[in-house]
Amino acid sequence: MSEASVIEVRDGQFGYRGQVAVRAGLQIDAGEFVALLGPNGSGKTTLLKGMLGLVDRLAGAVELFGQPLREFRDRSLIGYVPQRQTAAGPIPVTVRELVRSGRLAHKGLIKRRSRLDDAAVAEAIDAVGLGDKAREPVSTLSGGQQRRALMARALAGGATVLLLDEPLAGVDQANQEALADALGVLVDRDTAVTVVVVLHELGPLEPLVTRAVCLDAGAVRFDGPLATAPAALLHLGHDHDPHGGDPHAGRPNRPRIGLVP
Amino acid sequence: MTATVSTISAAITATENLLHYGFMRRALIAALLVGLAAPSVGIFLVQRRLALIGDGLGHIAVTGVALGLVLNRAPVPIALITAVTGAVGVELIRARGEQSAEIALAILFYGGIGGGVVLASQAPSGSRNLTQYLFGSIATTSSGDLTTFAVLAAVVVCTAVVLGGALFSVSNDDEFARASGLPVMRLNLLLAALSAFTVVVSMRIVGVLLVSALMVVPVAAAQLVARSFRSTFVIGLGIGVVVSLSGVIVSFYADTPPGGTIVLFAIGVFAVLLVVVNVGRIVHRR
Numbered sequence: 001m002s003e004a005s006v007i008e009v010r011d012g013q014f015g016y017r018g019q020v021a022v023r024a025g026l027q028i029d030a031g032e033f034v035a036l037l038g039p040n041g042s043g044k045t046t047l048l049k050g051m052l053g054l055v056d057r058l059a060g061a062v063e064l065f066g067q068p069l070r071e072f073r074d075r076s077l078i079g080y081v082p083q084r085q086t087a088a089g090p091i092p093v094t095v096r097e098l099v100r101s102g103r104l105a106h107k108g109l110i111k112r113r114s115r116l117d118d119a120a121v122a123e124a125i126d127a128v129g130l131g132d133k134a135r136e137p138v139s140t141l142s143g144g145q146q147r148r149a150l151m152a153r154a155l156a157g158g159a160t161v162l163l164l165d166e167p168l169a170g171v172d173q174a175n176q177e178a179l180a181d182a183l184g185v186l187v188d189r190d191t192a193v194t195v196v197v198v199l200h201e202l203g204p205l206e207p208l209v210t211r212a213v214c215l216d217a218g219a220v221r222f223d224g225p226l227a228t229a230p231a232a233l234l235h236l237g238h239d240h241d242p243h244g245g246d247p248h249a250g251r252p253n254r255p256r257i258g259l260v261p
Numbered sequence: 262m263t264a265t266v267s268t269i270s271a272a273i274t275a276t277e278n279l280l281h282y283g284f285m286r287r288a289l290i291a292a293l294l295v296g297l298a299a300p301s302v303g304i305f306l307v308q309r310r311l312a313l314i315g316d317g318l319g320h321i322a323v324t325g326v327a328l329g330l331v332l333n334r335a336p337v338p339i340a341l342i343t344a345v346t347g348a349v350g351v352e353l354i355r356a357r358g359e360q361s362a363e364i365a366l367a368i369l370f371y372g373g374i375g376g377g378v379v380l381a382s383q384a385p386s387g388s389r390n391l392t393q394y395l396f397g398s399i400a401t402t403s404s405g406d407l408t409t410f411a412v413l414a415a416v417v418v419c420t421a422v423v424l425g426g427a428l429f430s431v432s433n434d435d436e437f438a439r440a441s442g443l444p445v446m447r448l449n450l451l452l453a454a455l456s457a458f459t460v461v462v463s464m465r466i467v468g469v470l471l472v473s474a475l476m477v478v479p480v481a482a483a484q485l486v487a488r489s490f491r492s493t494f495v496i497g498l499g500i501g502v503v504v505s506l507s508g509v510i511v512s513f514y515a516d517t518p519p520g521g522t523i524v525l526f527a528i529g530v531f532a533v534l535l536v537v538v539n540v541g542r543i544v545h546r547r
Contacts (some may be wrong), residue, residue, distance in 0.1 A: 052440045075442030081434050089308045089433055091480070094489045101430040105441040109427040137488050163440075211541070 004030050005066065006161050007051050008230050012060035014050030020058055021046040022218045030160075030193040033183075033208050035199050035226070038215035042074065044198045045083070045165055047215065051196070052080055052163065064161075065145050075155040076106035079151075079159030083166040083198075087146040095141070096134045097150075099124055102153035120162035124155040128182045144175020151182065162186070169206070182205035200236075279513060287402040288449045288509050288519070291466045294414035295475060299467075300458045300483075300497035301421035304477030304490075305452055309432040313458055314351065315473035317370040322460045323377030326394040330384035336394065339407055344457035347373065352453040355444060368459030382487030397468035397520030399512055406465055413458040420455060421494075428452060429490060466509060468520035470534060475501060478527040485534045500530055 001168050007028040015021035022043025028034055036044040047056040051062055053069050053231070062069040064078065079102070087098060100113070107117050125134050126149035133141060138149055147167055154162055157234040162183075168176050172185040180203070187208060195208070202209060214233035222233050279285045299315075301447065306312055323344025324331075329336025347369065354365050383387040393401055431438045431448045439445050456476070463472035482494035508523030515522070 034498075054436060054439055074444065075440070078436060078440065080440035082434065082440075084434075090310065091304060091308045091493050092488050093433065093492055097429070097490050098433070101426065101433065101437070102441070104426055104430055104443060108425060109443070114428075135489075157441070184293045 006030050008060045008061075008063040008066075009047075009051060009195065010063075011056040012047075013155075014046050014055050016046075016056060018056070018058065020218070021055075022215065024050075024176060024213075024215070024220050025060070026213060026223060027036065028056055028194065028196060030194050031187075033187055033195045033210045035197055035205070035209045035211070036213050036215060037199055037202075037229075040200075041217075042213050042215040043218040047063060048163055048165055048198050050197065052078070076157035077160050079154030079157065079162045081147070081154045081162065081164040081167055083169065084146070084150060085143070085170065086139070087141075087150050088137070089203040090135040091181070092139060094135055094159050095125060095130055095138055095152070096121060098138055098149055099152045099156050102156035104157075106157040120158065121156050125149075125183065127155055128152045129178050142172070142175065144171040144178070145158065147171055147177065148179055148182065151179065155186075158203055159193070160191065161194045162195070164195070166198050166200060166204050169200060179205045179207065184208055206228070264421070264467040275509070275514075275518050279510060284402065285513060287404065287407055288399040288466060288513075289506060290407055291402045291410055291504035292464075292519070292523070293502060294410045294457070295463045295467055295472070296502035297498055298414040298417040299472060299475035300464050300479045301418045301494070302452070302459045304454045304494050304497055305421070305428045306456065307477060307480050307484075308429070308490075309435075309452075312477045313473065314458065315454075315476040316457065317351060317366060317373075318344055318348050318453075318460045319463075319469040319472050320370040320377075320472075321351075321373035322464070323391075323395065324373045324455075325377075327377040327380035327391060330381050330386060335405070336523060337406055337461060337464060340469070341409075341413075342393075342456070343463045344460045348453035348457035349450060351472045352450050352456055356449065358376075358398045359518070373507055377403050381448075383432075392463055394521075395402065395465045395468050395470045396472065396518045399466065399509055399519045402465040403424040410465075417455050417462070420451070420462075421483050424448070424451070425494070433474065438450055438540040455511055456462040466505070466519050467523055468518075472526050474524040475505070477522065478531055479504065482527070482531040483536050485538050498528065504530060 005027050009024055009026050011025050013020045013023050015226055024047050038044045038045060046055055049056060064072040103117050113156065126132055128151050130145060130148055130152060132207040133145065138146055141149065167179055183195060183205065187195065197205065199205065209226045212222065213220055213230040216230060222229050306314055321342045322344040325340035326336045328343065329339040343430060351366060352367065354362050363442040376387065381391040416536065426429055427443055429450055430443060431445055445469050459476065460472050463469060467475055479500035480493065480497040481492045482500050486495050504526040508526045511517050512519040512522040
């Protein structure tokens with residue numbers, strides 16, 4: 001079953017208010033670590049949201065675990081980490097409370113919280129290295145820690161597929177690495193988590209990525225192993241290298257791809 | 262010490278005096294109910310950054326109240342139907358998320374209050390009675406009203422507790438809630454209906470134009486000192502109950518409208534906590 005398709009997009013067209021923003025077709029199998037790469041406005045976030053039914057699907061089909069998106073009920077298998085500058089709202093919310101809201105898809109809306117739920121929440125918080133912050137209000141955490149809290153929320157329901165939207169944007173180096181470490185542990189487990197991540201820059205996630213899907217102007221320009229991705233498409237409009245050299249030269253000390261100077 | 266004891270015994274005597282009056286007993290029970298219900302809904306509205314939606318629902322309810330006055334029938338049930346219909350309409354307009362939604366809502370809200378004022382002027386009793394429903398009155402709560410208020414407040418508080426996790430998830434991060442497969446639209450409609458119920462519970466004591474303050478201000482005060490959503494909820498309800506009861510008692514002695522008195526008390530609590538928290542921070546830094 002390791003090659004079972006977990007996400008399939010067939011001739012998908014996604015957008016907003018009837019306007020197509022991205023066209024794509026791809027199949028993601030269990031255990032893959034897929035990076036959706038591209039410059040701003042290339043449609044990578046829209047594609048990710050399209051997989052979850054969060055934007056309008058104007059054509060094509062989406063299947064999760066072999067079931068049409070609309071009929072797919074086992075949402076706790078899917079962990080979504082939206083791009084948020086902050087996970088805090090006007091009212092204080094502890095890390096544990098935030099992560100508990102990720103348990104609802106698994107637990108159901110009305111059932112009382114069980115010991116199992118509490119254990120799953122604690123495990124998810126530990127997995128992102130925030131165990132000592134569980135009782136802290138989210139607003140007191142740094143931006144990077146808040147992203148990790150959002151990742152814990154996505155994990156709390158027992159997700160086997162994680163969809164992350166720009167988890168590294170605006171996050172300091174130390175927190176980027178903490179996040180990469182947490183993802184590294186998840187993909188190394190026996191029941192490996194499948195990851196789809198929208199990225200501007202590969203940063204410390206580069207060693208984990210098994211497949212790159214490069215988008216530009218609302219279409220897929222490349223889909224294959226990261227190592228074979230054309231350098232021009234990996235430069236993502238940030239780090240224009242006039243020589244167009246091997247994107248992997250200088251690794252691991254200098255992750256050149258899309259690195260913001 | 263002696264002074265404290267005599268103050269407390271004076272307060273007890275004063276309360277006993279109050280409880281001699283049937284209308285005051287009913288007013289205090291109605292105040293307790295609205296003090297519990299308003300922050301229970303308000304916390305989710307504030308988290309959703311829709312703190313002022315209760316105000317709009319209050320405006321719409323004015324038409325319902327006026328309709329009741331014109332028909333010379335119980336305004337409470339008619340206001341309930343109007344407020345719930347209005348709340349569902351507001352939610353459906355908002356859910357479309359179009360640029361024009363804000364203008365559509367403004368038209369609905371001002372249409373509600375404009376229509377209410379004009380309708381009430383045609384009532385047999387004239388528009389004088391309308392003011393009681395806009396800003397509250399301690400003398401008007403009937404036993405029938407209390408039964409309605411008790412049922413509505415119980416529904417509001419129980420739903421906020423039982424479905425608190427789901428309402429929190431939707432209010433906190435609507436997109437994540439949708440991705441989790443929660444019935445986001447239904448939960449939003451439920452929250453809208455609960456807000457409408459609260460507007461109705463507030464009709465006699467606080468008034469439909471001031472209820473929004475009681476949804477928002479106790480929660481705003483609570484979040485100054487709380488460190489979690491749950492503690493904000495509990496403290497918010499506590500503040501809601503204390504300001505509602507003390508507002509009614511003071512309005513009895515000072516002969517002030519209860520709605521305004523309650524709201525000023527709530528703002529007073531907010532201001533005191535704001536000062537205490539900030540002074541605490543300054544002292545802590547030194």
